[in-house]
Amino acid sequence: xxxxxxxxxxxxxxxxxxxxxxxxxxxxxxxxxxxxxxxxxxxxxxxxxxxxxxxxxxxxxxxxxxxxxxxxxxxxxxxxxxxxxxxxxxxxxxxxxxxxxxxxxxxxxxxxxxxxxxxxxxxxxxxxxxxxxxxxxxxxxxxxxxxxxxxxxxxxxxxxxxxxxxxxxxxxxxxxxxxxxxxxxxxxxxxxxxxxxxxxxxxxxxxxxx
Amino acid sequence: xxxxxxxxxxxxxxxxxxxxxxxxxxxxxxxxxxxxxxxxxxxxxxxxxxxxxxxxxxxxxxxxxxxxxxxxxxxxxxxxxxxxxxxxxxxxxxxxxxxxxxxxxxxxxxxxxxxxxxxxxxxxxxxxxxxxxxxxxxxxxxxxxxxxxxxxxxxxxxxxxxxxxxxxxxxxxxxxxxxxxxxxxxxxxxxxxxxxxxxxxxxxxxxxxxxxxxxxxxxxxxxxxxxxxxxxxxxxxxxxxxxxxxxxxxxxxxxxxxxxxxxxxxxxxxxxxxxxxxxxxxxxxxxxxxxxxxxxxxxxxxxxxxxxxxxxxxxxxxx
Numbered sequence: 470x471x472x473x474x475x476x477x478x479x480x481x482x483x484x485x486x487x488x489x490x491x492x493x494x495x496x497x498x499x500x501x502x503x504x505x506x507x508x509x510x511x512x513x514x515x516x517x518x519x520x521x522x523x524x525x526x527x528x529x530x531x532x533x534x535x536x537x538x539x540x541x542x543x544x545x546x547x548x549x550x551x552x553x554x555x556x557x558x559x560x561x562x563x564x565x566x567x568x569x570x571x572x573x574x575x576x577x578x579x580x581x582x583x584x585x586x587x588x589x590x591x592x593x594x595x596x597x598x599x600x601x602x603x604x605x606x607x608x609x610x611x612x613x614x615x616x617x618x619x620x621x622x623x624x625x626x627x628x629x630x631x632x633x634x635x636x637x638x639x640x641x642x643x644x645x646x647x648x649x650x651x652x653x654x655x656x657x658x659x660x661x662x663x664x665x666x667x668x669x670x671x672x673x674x675x676x677x678x679x
Numbered sequence: 680x681x682x683x684x685x686x687x688x689x690x691x692x693x694x695x696x697x698x699x700x701x702x703x704x705x706x707x708x709x710x711x712x713x714x715x716x717x718x719x720x721x722x723x724x725x726x727x728x729x730x731x732x733x734x735x736x737x738x739x740x741x742x743x744x745x746x747x748x749x750x751x752x753x754x755x756x757x758x759x760x761x762x763x764x765x766x767x768x769x770x771x772x773x774x775x776x777x778x779x780x781x782x783x784x785x786x787x788x789x790x791x792x793x794x795x796x797x798x799x800x801x802x803x804x805x806x807x808x809x810x811x812x813x814x815x816x817x818x819x820x821x822x823x824x825x826x827x828x829x830x831x832x833x834x835x836x837x838x839x840x841x842x843x844x845x846x847x848x849x850x851x852x853x854x855x856x857x858x859x860x861x862x863x864x865x866x867x868x869x870x871x872x873x874x875x876x877x878x879x880x881x882x883x884x885x886x887x888x889x890x891x892x893x894x895x896x897x898x899x900x901x902x903x904x905x906x907x908x909x910x911x912x913x914x915x916x917x918x919x920x921x922x923x924x925x926x927x928x929x930x931x932x933x934x935x936x937x938x939x940x941x942x943x944x945x946x947x948x949x950x951x952x953x954x955x956x957x958x959x960x961x962x963x964x965x966x967x968x969x970x971x972x973x974x975x976x977x978x979x980x981x982x983x984x985x986x987x988x989x990x991x992x993x994x995x996x997x998x
Contacts, residue, residue, distance in 0.1 A: 502758075563972060566972050579959065
């Protein structure tokens with residue numbers, strides 16, 4: 470088994486295992502006194518976790534010179550989007566009872582809902598254009614478009630921080646890790662030049678239809 | 680205009696389940712629970728929870744009042760494993776895990792401030808003159824979830840009167856125990872300990888204001904605020920302060936913990952009100968534990984008899 474398969478299995482495992490665990494907890498009636506809230510938090514947590522892991526792939530590539538992290542980036546991103554869709558659906562079905570007017574009210578009045586919804590909206594075109602055909606069609610613009618993952622992740626982490634009552638420890642951990650992952654990409658960071666090289670190399674490869 | 684005044688106790692004593700049948704039903708339910716637990720492969724959760732409740736001493740109850748509109752009570756397991764008691768951790772299941780180390784006997788309560796008979800009272804002496812009653816109340820958390828719980832205790836007014844509050848007593852302040860040894864989570868300083876709450880004097884004397892010492896016919900589990908807690912069914916749950924060690928009659932409005940943390944989000948009154956939103960989320964609806972979809976929240980949590988306390992007050996200003 471080659472190394473790429475190890476990474477692929479890892480990425481798929483990361484996507485599937487939380488679902489299996491959730492199914493197990495549900496069948497054992499272990500979702501607690503407020504199962505809907507549990508579901509929303511669980512799905513939201515895993516969206517953020519997988520999103521952060523997705524964003525860690527390029528830094529891992531820079532630090533280790535391995536190519537595999539880049540090859541599993543897409544599947545990780547899609548799993549994060551999958552959990553985000555489940556998270557959002559749970560809210561629409563159980564919190565809103567499918568009420569469009571209440572969704573509208575929440576979007577206008579509840580900042581954390583606005584932020585979370587915006588994060589989802591930003592990720593929709595990324596999921597849609599994740600196929601090879603779209604990569605080829607958009608060429609270097611594909612990479613530019615997919616930088617929307619940065620603002621989406623920030624919105625997601627702030628969305629979490631915004632709704633916490635008093636204990637901000639967990640959302641601040643996510644936000645700190647995220648800002649760290651983004652900071653090492655900045656041009657003036659120690660690794661900034663490597664990211665620039667990586668990006669221009671990939672853009673050229675896209676233009677060449679690879 | 681027709682003004683309908685609801686009877687404070689809409690049920691006749693004869694309509695309330697007698698203790699014998701109540702106990703019988705509990706035994707039956709417990710047997711069912713054990714059978715179900717065994718049938719579903721014995722994950723060990725249900726029987727363990729019931730065993731834990733069985734360890735707590737049963738209380739003798741003089742009378743029972745169903746005051747939640749006939750709605751079924753939330754299961755014991757849920758009421759005792761979904762708690763906000765930040766001294767024992769901020770996750771809902773933390774208090775059930777961590778509150779076991781709280782020592783609830785001996786327990787004394789200091790009563791001081793604007794009263795003629797202040798003092799430090801041992802809890803058992805404090806409770807001795809009282810006949811305990813059970814009240815089934817709705818409970819609405821500021822976070823948007825709710826439950827129905829059978830509390831055992833006494834009207835707050837009965838206890839407060841014994842200390843002969845003076846005419847200067849315009850407010851009553853309450854303090855939770857603050858002990859780093861027994862409450863290691865307080866080291867994190869999520870809130871400004873000790874936890875403090877307060878009521879206007881007339882609110883405290885209202886017949887609905889209740890002091891609980893028990894739940895489901897037994898002594899309160901630690902995570903629910905043993906050995907003594909407030910139960911104020913028309914206010915958001917955080918007003919119902921737990922594990923009380925001090926009661927202080929005050930002339931001025933006391934500082935309260937959540938209000939101190941964020942005065943725009945948690946008002947001194949914090950009456951349940953569907954038309955006054957929390958700045959970050961709506962209060963118009965709530966999720967009853969055990970239900971998937973949300974239901975409408977009622978003004979004063981469905982206890983209109985407290986409305987006269989707030990006549991002439993703008994509930995948006997005094998939220």
